[in-house]
Amino acid sequence: MYQDVILDHYKHPHGRGLRAGDAEVHHVNPTCGDEITLRVKLAGQTVEDVSYEGQGCSISQASASVLNELLVGKELPEAQRIQEQFLELMQSRGRIERDEDLAAMEEVLEDAVAFAGVSKYPARVKCALLSWMAWKDATAQALKEAAA
Amino acid sequence: MYQDVILDHYKHPHGRGLRAGDAEVHHVNPTCGDEITLRVKLAGQTVEDVSYEGQGCSISQASASVLNELLVGKELPEAQRIQEQFLELMQSRGRIERDEDLAAMEEVLEDAVAFAGVSKYPARVKCALLSWMAWKDATAQALKEAAA
Amino acid sequence: MNQLPGLLDTEAIRKDFPILDRTVHDGQKVVYLDNAATSQKPRQVLDALNAYYERHNANVHRGVHVLAEEATALYEGARDKVAAFVNAPSRDEVVFTKNASESLNLVANMLGFADEPYRVDRDTEIVITEMEHHSNIVPWQLLAQRTGAKLKWFGLTDDGRLDLSDLDEVITEKTKVVSFVLVSNILGTHNPVEAIVRRAQEVGALVVVDASQAAPHMPLDVQALQADFVAFTGHKMAGPTGIGVLWGRKGLLDDLPPFLGGGEMIETVSMHSSTYAPAPHKFEAGTPPIAQAVGLGAAVDYLAGIGMAQIEAHEHAITGYALGRLQEVPDLKIIGPTTAEERGAAISFTLGDIHPHDVGQVLDEQGIAVRVGHHCARPVCLRYGIPATTRASFYLYSTPGEVDALVDGLEYVRNFFG
Amino acid sequence: MNQLPGLLDTEAIRKDFPILDRTVHDGQKVVYLDNAATSQKPRQVLDALNAYYERHNANVHRGVHVLAEEATALYEGARDKVAAFVNAPSRDEVVFTKNASESLNLVANMLGFADEPYRVDRDTEIVITEMEHHSNIVPWQLLAQRTGAKLKWFGLTDDGRLDLSDLDEVITEKTKVVSFVLVSNILGTHNPVEAIVRRAQEVGALVVVDASQAAPHMPLDVQALQADFVAFTGHKMAGPTGIGVLWGRKGLLDDLPPFLGGGEMIETVSMHSSTYAPAPHKFEAGTPPIAQAVGLGAAVDYLAGIGMAQIEAHEHAITGYALGRLQEVPDLKIIGPTTAEERGAAISFTLGDIHPHDVGQVLDEQGIAVRVGHHCARPVCLRYGIPATTRASFYLYSTPGEVDALVDGLEYVRNFFG
Numbered sequence A, B: 001m002y003q004d005v006i007l008d009h010y011k012h013p014h015g016r017g018l019r020a021g022d023a024e025v026h027h028v029n030p031t032c033g034d035e036i037t038l039r040v041k042l043a044g045q046t047v048e049d050v051s052y053e054g055q056g057c058s059i060s061q062a063s064a065s066v067l068n069e070l071l072v073g074k075e076l077p078e079a080q081r082i083q084e085q086f087l088e089l090m091q092s093r094g095r096i097e098r099d100e101d102l103a104a105m106e107e108v109l110e111d112a113v114a115f116a117g118v119s120k121y122p123a124r125v126k127c128a129l130l131s132w133m134a135w136k137d138a139t140a141q142a143l144k145e146a147a148a
Numbered sequence C, D: 001m002n003q004l005p006g007l008l009d010t011e012a013i014r015k016d017f018p019i020l021d022r023t024v025h026d027g028q029k030v031v032y033l034d035n036a037a038t039s040q041k042p043r044q045v046l047d048a049l050n051a052y053y054e055r056h057n058a059n060v061h062r063g064v065h066v067l068a069e070e071a072t073a074l075y076e077g078a079r080d081k082v083a084a085f086v087n088a089p090s091r092d093e094v095v096f097t098k099n100a101s102e103s104l105n106l107v108a109n110m111l112g113f114a115d116e117p118y119r120v121d122r123d124t125e126i127v128i129t130e131m132e133h134h135s136n137i138v139p140w141q142l143l144a145q146r147t148g149a150k151l152k153w154f155g156l157t158d159d160g161r162l163d164l165s166d167l168d169e170v171i172t173e174k175t176k177v178v179s180f181v182l183v184s185n186i187l188g189t190h191n192p193v194e195a196i197v198r199r200a201q202e203v204g205a206l207v208v209v210d211a212s213q214a215a216p217h218m219p220l221d222v223q224a225l226q227a228d229f230v231a232f233t234g235h236k237m238a239g240p241t242g243i244g245v246l247w248g249r250k251g252l253l254d255d256l257p258p259f260l261g262g263g264e265m266i267e268t269v270s271m272h273s274s275t276y277a278p279a280p281h282k283f284e285a286g287t288p289p290i291a292q293a294v295g296l297g298a299a300v301d302y303l304a305g306i307g308m309a310q311i312e313a314h315e316h317a318i319t320g321y322a323l324g325r326l327q328e329v330p331d332l333k334i335i336g337p338t339t340a341e342e343r344g345a346a347i348s349f350t351l352g353d354i355h356p357h358d359v360g361q362v363l364d365e366q367g368i369a370v371r372v373g374h375h376c377a378r379p380v381c382l383r384y385g386i387p388a389t390t391r392a393s394f395y396l397y398s399t400p401g402e403v404d405a406l407v408d409g410l411e412y413v414r415n416f417f418g
């Protein structure tokens, strides 16, 4: 499960640190104590920044870093598609294993396909999803505020 | 466990029916519904009569009959000794098996040694003891009233 | 006689149950007719238990090692199996308990501690029936005592069925919960669910069904029942002892407060306060009966493999045959429905004046295992003015030959005490 | 290294535990260091379970047939064995539950429903400690919520021991019950019973001891403890899942009200009211975990056969050795006492900044099973300002070689994330 890509992101996280944002959320995984504070900044329909601080295992930390790398700069619908695809991968219980399936996913998920192996470990899936759920939540809040 | 002696007493109970007494008790075995109403009549230190009515299994019925046969006419200390010996037999879990031990007991218990086999069946021991416990209780009451 | 329609291939089935080869009293093969008390277990269930302990044993949830993951997958897999077995809309509606009694107590306690609209208190009423097992009486008596609620019940007809003639007076606007047995363990009666559920729904009362004697013997569909809670117990359905089930509607399980507190049922704990995990875990405090759930999973696989409709048909045939043959025995009186219609495979009876203890004991001497007593349903004995009954109860491995052995045994009993 | 004083003959003992031959991740033999979560089961226990199901299975009590008598004798025989194992003055003081959590909830609920002088209510206080397992926190939080009683606790010292400096302020005249863990499952701390019991007795409070991590590992003498209730759980002491024990003083069990209602726990039932069987049956509603009690009986036979003092000595040696070796690992910090004195065989630690989940996972890849997380004792993690720990815990079959494997594994973990 510890692909080099994951370890790389863990050791050298992208975009870590809290910067200005339109909405902030704090998510906790109560079973293992992983925590993340995450801010989303939108520019119209574009994800301008995702900044975060947190503590947790390599999987949750690397996953936040991958998220930042993947989503910053994307248009919202595309970012949401990536989020959904990542969710699907993580809930696959290791069933997405064939190289061509992973290759197809890689087009959308890029580095994030490295988490395919994590999906086999139910205890760790929540770690990988922590930041992605926080992002979804924060984005919804940011949109609501923009609309208000 | 169904010695001929027991079946005999069951089919032809001794002294069944309620007659005048100094004390009456009603005992129930809640787990199987066996019931007995029993009266004791004392004449000084002598057990003048033990009369009873009840419903229940052959063991509880036969045991009441044997009790009547054994205790009526006895002096109280002797009757109490018999009661204690019967209790001991019933709590022996079938461990009193050697012929000479049973023969020794038979001197005191007479027909009641036939219940030795019942002691192997924990579920039935209470049936065999029902009338004996009732007798003990009724006798204590009768003595208390006599003293009062 | 082996021509009874609907019989299973008991010769094959009996090979799965090691204990059925057991001999008692100097070489007599046991004739096990005490299935309503507990069923025997097939090799398949014992194998599942052994495999669990020999290869996968670990504590469940939150483990990151292989054994913990395997044990968790097996335990939660058993929940999937049980959910499918009773056609639950969601696996999260299946709570594992230690037995049906705990399941029923769990509901009673939840309702005592619940907020409105579920709360049972001094202004409300609880409805049960006179044919309940003690495990579906005492929890409600305790709840009534502790909350001041009033306990009411349906009586019985002379032929062993529920007397629903006063349905609308017994279940009223004050009724918060109606709890009743689907199939009686003493009378064998299969109760009319629909009429009771309809009335309960009319007044907004929750419905609890004690399916302890139904789940082992017939297809059980919690959605079709339309109940709110359904309780049953593993050991009567070819599973291990130490495991029971409470199925409950998702919305209710979400709303109701926890019962036992401890590990596994929490979300987060501090010394000052705690929050609870979502159902079903909210109701599973402490290390669950892991191996027993796995064993129950194997049991429902086994039963489903044979087919619950087939098992029901088999028992229906055996019960019909037994009712007929038993009624040939002089002085034998069936307590409960005398035909196999709307009826399960437990048959209670009295035999003249011979006390059930004597009947059972002399049958045992012939290798025939029946149960005697009030079968944890003493109010039924009181209702029919008898101290106790003898009960023969059948299962998928029971044969017409065993019915014949019982009838012969009863003849012997009559002569013995005659 | 095999020269540690007091070691058992683990080569022989390990042959009794089939799962210890299990290989994981392509052929690595499992190094099972998750014994505080649950222990493995010896062949002798599995044999007892199989023999029960294959030869004796029946429902207990009140049966008049051979199987029911045998099952009852085995079940009640298990009670005798457990009573002897903890030196209970009477077998009737041993209540079988489904796990330690149920045992603790049972006490909490009894006290909530009890009459004076036991009753916990809004004018009274409950005392626990900050190192309790959630199963000894949440039941008391629930009781406090439901009754209005005040929940208080002892804090912890920096080196992982109970801070009893405010003993007289925490336990006061208002205290009705003091419940604490004998050996902590997260810190390993062995708590000083005498001081707490003395103060509790002074103010007339009941004492509940959670011996879940003590009963498996050392001689346990409920009389010497001088507690009123002692709880423990079968699956941690070589027994099956699905069985726990509550030992309670006879007089208390007689006085206190029942908790769960149902079959087996009654004396007589009518629709209007019921009376209850004497303890222990009063507290055992429904069909008990029969096979599991039998299995626990076999487990205590097994443990007693080896000798609890010998097991304690073995674990003491292993724990001392492990504490020494672990402290050689750079950046490793023990959470809890750092020497083997007054300490059990569960060792929690952190490893630099590496999250315990990662430590556990990478150890698992090497076949080493440890537990990570808050170990159902989250207040301890809060107290020491850490999200979680990695915990290695030993049992009678643990070897110095396994300690070495753990230390090597941790070095690998450091390099992996370094």
Ligand SMILES: Cc1ncc(COP(=O)(O)O)c(C=O)c1O
Pocket: C263, C285, C286, C287, C288, D036, D037, D099, D100, D101, D102, D133, D135, D136, D181, D183, D184, D185, D210, D212, D213, D233, D234, D235, D244, D376
């Ligand atoms: C100290 C302590 N108390 C209580 C428990 C609860 O035991 P169980 O989960 O078997 O109920 C445990 C184990 O999980 C424990 O370690």
Ligand SMILES: Cc1ncc(COP(=O)(O)O)c(C=O)c1O
Pocket: C036, C037, C099, C100, C101, C102, C133, C135, C136, C181, C183, C184, C185, C210, C212, C213, C233, C234, C235, C244, C376, D263, D285, D286, D287, D288
């Ligand atoms: C109808 C019914 N309800 C409830 C129960 C209680 O089941 P358990 O003893 O497994 O809790 C039984 C069996 O004893 C039963 O027959």
